Amino acid sequence: MRTLLNIIWLVLSGFWLFLGYALAALIMFVLIVTIPWGIAAWRIGVYSLWPFGKTVVDKPTAGAWSVIGNIVWVLLAGIWLAIGHVTSAVALAITIIGIPFAWANLKMVPVALLPLGKDIVDQR
Secondary structure (H helix, E strand, O other), X not given: OHHHHHHHHHHHHHHHHHHHHHHHHHHXXXXXOOHHHHHHXXXXXXXXXXXXXXXXEEOOOOOHHHHHHHHHHHHHHHHHHHHHHXXXXXXXXXXXXXXXXXXXXXXXXXXXXXXXXXXXXXXX
8 A cells, every 4th residue: 555655645645755855965965064964965865755654753862063063954845845734735735536645745745844763764
């Protein structure tokens, strides 16, 4: 079932969201100083390609630097990626089959806004 959900997700919104994260990662890598944010953008972009069967958990070792990094992230790219998730959720919620995918998009908004201090793990 997860595979079917992931394939539908990929077609309806996953690929487009991944492109947004890939663009953010590319910009962060080019700016050199923001490479840690580029790594986070890429990691979440890959998660946005195939999200069903995975979950986001807090890293126990995350500290004050994650908070500071998340503030910088929100200003640089996080707000735009979160807007992309909300826009995709609204478009998907118009159809009945898209409602679960819209809900999945809305669950990804906190990760789009605050990616540092989070880890993506497989669900059991």
